Amino acid sequence: MAESKKKRPIIDMDIHERVTYDELLPYLDNPWQRYIKDTNWVQEKHLPYPILGAAGLDRADAKVPDGRPAGNDLSFMQQQLLDDVGHEAGILTGAGDPSPSSMNGWYEMAVALATAYNDWQIENWLEKDDRLYGSVHIAAQDPASAVREIERVGSHPKMVQVLLPIDDRPWGDPYYHPIFEAAERHNLMIGMHHQEPPNYYGKFPRYFVEWHSVMPNTHMIQISSMIFNGVFEKYPNLKLAMIEAGFTYIPAFMKKMDQQYKVLRHEVPWVKRMPSDTVKDHVRVTTQPVDELTKDEFLKFIELMDSDEIVCFSTDYPHWDYDSPFRALPPLGEELEQKIFAENARNLYPKLPTKVGKVTQ
Amino acid sequence: MKEVVCKKEELSPGNIMSTNLGPIPIVLCRTPDGEFYAFTDKCVHQGAAMSEGVVCGAPAPTDTPGEYHYVKEGEILRCPWHGIEYDIKNEGRMLVDPNRKLGNFNVSFEGDDVIVSTRK
Numbered sequence A: 001m002a003e004s005k006k007k008r009p010i011i012d013m014d015i016h017e018r019v020t021y022d023e024l025l026p027y028l029d030n031p032w033q034r035y036i037k038d039t040n041w042v043q044e045k046h047l048p049y050p051i052l053g054a055a056g057l058d059r060a061d062a063k064v065p066d067g068r069p070a071g072n073d074l075s076f077m078q079q080q081l082l083d084d085v086g087h088e089a090g091i092l093t094g095a096g097d098p099s100p101s102s103m104n105g106w107y108e109m110a111v112a113l114a115t116a117y118n119d120w121q122i123e124n125w126l127e128k129d130d131r132l133y134g135s136v137h138i139a140a141q142d143p144a145s146a147v148r149e150i151e152r153v154g155s156h157p158k159m160v161q162v163l164l165p166i167d168d169r170p171w172g173d174p175y176y177h178p179i180f181e182a183a184e185r186h187n188l189m190i191g192m193h194h195q196e197p198p199n200y201y202g203k204f205p206r207y208f209v210e211w212h213s214v215m216p217n218t219h220m221i222q223i224s225s226m227i228f229n230g231v232f233e234k235y236p237n238l239k240l241a242m243i244e245a246g247f248t249y250i251p252a253f254m255k256k257m258d259q260q261y262k263v264l265r266h267e268v269p270w271v272k273r274m275p276s277d278t279v280k281d282h283v284r285v286t287t288q289p290v291d292e293l294t295k296d297e298f299l300k301f302i303e304l305m306d307s308d309e310i311v312c313f314s315t316d317y318p319h320w321d322y323d324s325p326f327r328a329l330p331p332l333g334e335e336l337e338q339k340i341f342a343e344n345a346r347n348l349y350p351k352l353p354t355k356v357g358k359v360t361q
Numbered sequence B: 001m002k003e004v005v006c007k008k009e010e011l012s013p014g015n016i017m018s019t020n021l022g023p024i025p026i027v028l029c030r031t032p033d034g035e036f037y038a039f040t041d042k043c044v045h046q047g048a049a050m051s052e053g054v055v056c057g058a059p060a061p062t063d064t065p066g067e068y069h070y071v072k073e074g075e076i077l078r079c080p081w082h083g084i085e086y087d088i089k090n091e092g093r094m095l096v097d098p099n100r101k102l103g104n105f106n107v108s109f110e111g112d113d114v115i116v117s118t119r120k
């Protein structure tokens, strides 16, 4: 990629804002506030190893200059990311802590945290920068409460998706369908971001490098679960954004699902379309973390997908495996670059603004 | 091109600083033995500013799984983004791929002045 910053519209599908528990207190009632204040409660974490980036989870240069953790300050994010890169839009995906949907038990606390988080997000980010769009956080373990939360904040003009964790119940399960129904009602898409715990019903591998190498596995489980459970037949306007597992697994996975469907479809008669067609119409995946392809390799993957509308760009700012919009992808030609960097995301989220003005270069 | 970029005492051993040689952003490194090295302030991977990175050592390659030997303390510059490691004392070469390296500059001294210049 050329060294100079190329001016183009960028819709970044994965930006992490971070809250501290202290900041959530004003958005919580008692007893939840007291649990946090009196006992310094923080959510249990799962990852058994350090993240071996230069500064752990985050880019070393993304720490807020006053010492607060990366992603905690809007003006610093504006300066380092939104203004510098020139984002047209960015979608906030939270920082994983608190992650209400990943709480084991104590659903009542999870529900309170999700509600507080959404209010905090709206007030401190979505309503303070035109470019930022948000994800509705829910306590998915309790679908009835999740539906209530989607009803409560889902019609906010800047909420564009419901964020679901990748956890130990694959998302095609009818248990979760009321969440999809509520999302569809509010024109929200479903976003899934790679998250702890990473392996469906599995344990962690021995090393972080193993875990980070196999993230697509869990995404494949979720996509096939939703397809073969008939979610997209039942909710034809619903779309799924699979965030932060790259995209190169998609062509082989489409082929595999189609082949399986041809011979085993009698098990799932409610599935009426070839899985690859459902992927093309309903599933979008992000480039990050990039697999560092040459132009020819990249184009080959696009050709094998038989669609240039599936892949969308994301930075994952401020995390250590951030992808630069100027350097992460090879040059792909103007038309494809416009789709990957902006148009595919714009078509995915109906609540994003339509393009204004002409593209300059 | 040649320029005085700082005084020796402005950069203590084991530290790095950002500076410029004309229009070129530079990362100036001082290893624990007091030597100075200068490189382009841009990671060859995705272009992060190396002067925002971390000075550290690195585990040496081993033939025995489960074994760790931490070496070169203060001589490795680790990128602030994806953490690629460059060997300061070995011309800024990448540890994982010594064929790739940061751009190099000469460092010389006049009295207390540290001078960075382009290589001839």
Ligand code: FES
Pocket: B043, B044, B045, B046, B047, B048, B079, B080, B081, B082, B083, B084
């Ligand atoms: S930009 Fe330096 S390691 Fe990626």
